[in-house]
Amino acid sequence: MSQAFVKESDEQWLHEVQPTLHALIVYLTRENNGIRVYENSIVMDIDKSREIYKMSNGLDYAKDGNGIWEVV
Helix, strand or coil: CCCCCCCHHHCCCHHHCCCCHHHHHHHHHHHCCCCCCCEEEEEEECCCCEEEEEECCCCEEEECCCCCEEEC
């Protein structure tokens, strides 16, 4: 069988991505059909003491208290 077919178990969810910016970029680029997604800017969320990454796909991402990526 061709490897061109993706098995359902090969899918990855945002909460499964390693808590690094590089891993987030790789994941978002793969989800964007290979079109590179990059970081536009970083803002500090003072209330939650965390960085918010504004990405080129128009969404903002941050890590929660457990180091898991989430859309803000």
